[in-house]
Amino acid sequence: MTESKTITSAPPTHALSVRGLRKRYGDVRAVDGIDLDIRTGEVVALLGPNGAGKSTMIEMLLGLVRPDGGDVRVFDGSPADAITTGRLGAMLQSGGIVDDGKVGELIGLVAGLHRDAMSVAEALETAGIAGLADRIFANLSGGQQQRVRFALAIVGRPELLLLDEPTTGMDVESRAAFWRSMHQQTARGRTVLFATHYIDEADAYADRVVMMRHGKIVADGTAAQIKATVVGRTIRARLADPDPAALASLPGVRDVEIRGDTVVMHCDDSDVTLRELLVATDAHDIEVTSAALEQAVLALADDHQPTETTTEASS
């Protein structure tokens, strides 16, 4: 009761509020205590490797899977209410479609169930599949099928859109086309949460990236913030006789790897390290690189990455 009170007192600008969400399957804690607020108009990427709990999380946000604990509020109501009123639309990873249905029939069916739906033509156009109305779903390519699922998700003009790995099975060209049509949606102030393991998608299309691992949120911020806090910068240099202990004690160094005569140092503050490095050693052929978001994800995804412990210490 107290929990629901705190949530209702939250500003009504939240499209989605999640508190203490938990779900376990046998010994696996698929979702292990998640708190998340998404404001209206935000485009949020839920990023994480396979098995991070993204799908289970989305299924609970939609009310398809009953949580073991915690609370999900969509526009201050239950997910089921938001679906019934057409405010919440969703696209599941491989959401089942009766494959003997024609595309136009499928979209017309779902449009007819909503109060303020797009026309079939508009939904097809928006999803970039204008010519496919008379095709049988089973005869479409994987990418086309995904776009039909997308059309089904948006035809009711939902305010909040949940997408579970929407570009799975699409080739590069369809992915680009898909995100172009997504852009039209978000430009109209639609709130979007999409799960993905494509880092570039999160980087390019989301205002905010929420990273999940082992059922927990391990990072939450803009793509740039995550890159900076998680990985810092990397210095590569050649040294005649590298001494790992001495290098590790340099200021700003998080850890050191020696590969033959090449040294790779992960740094929190590479400027400070560099100043010392040039003075204290014979380092040459020096390269400083900033991490890609991809490395940040790998760091967060893999328990054995050396940066992992420092990540949690620094956050």
Add this chain to the structure above:
Amino acid sequence: MSLRYLHFDLMRALRNTRVMIFTLVTPLLLFAIFGSGQGDQTIGGISAAAYVMVSMAMFGSMSGALSSGGTIAFERGTGWNRTLRLTPLRSSTYVASKVVLSLLLAVPPLVLVFAAGVVLDDVRLSAAQWFQVAATAWLGALPFAALGIVIGYVATPDSVQPISALTTILVAAFGGLWIPVEQMPGWMHSIAELTPAYWTGLTSRSALTTTGLDTHALWVVLLWTAGLAAIGLRLFRAEAARA
């Protein structure tokens, strides 16, 4: 019930050649083979041609009614039901639409086989008899509509075809639709009485006799319907509560 959902399902059913063959072509063929050339023979006081016509029509309507519920198994298996849960459609509306679809799919075989009876075998009935025969034969689809829902929630996409086909064949063979009950050996007759088809056949054929509508048989049909519908409802609720 949602007219839009019903329309969607109906279009799919009409495109499904397997269902169309089973519910339209098979009863027509069986009628053409067993119904014609009976001359002036009678079975249980009814002209043999009319007897076979009613039986085969009911066999077709039973297949049609069963096939609608069977699609639930496919749709559960493929995740279509999950997709529908992301729309404002209620699951009770979904099932109600399936029941209405069952009753719709039961109509074409009745019309077709009755027409074949008139054209091929010169079956002549009074307007009142036609009405009563058609109405009771259509009513006879009710228990099978309910049975279809039960099968839809029990079967998997792989098993639903054989289960539905086997049920149809066993019920048609032992329930007196393929072999007239009057010509059955005693042991088979006892089995026949345990099937809903025996009672739906009895109800419908009673329209052709001088004694009039067999109300006892009609009640048994309604009881079968109520029983199967109760099981179907239980299974539906169990499924809905699982999420």
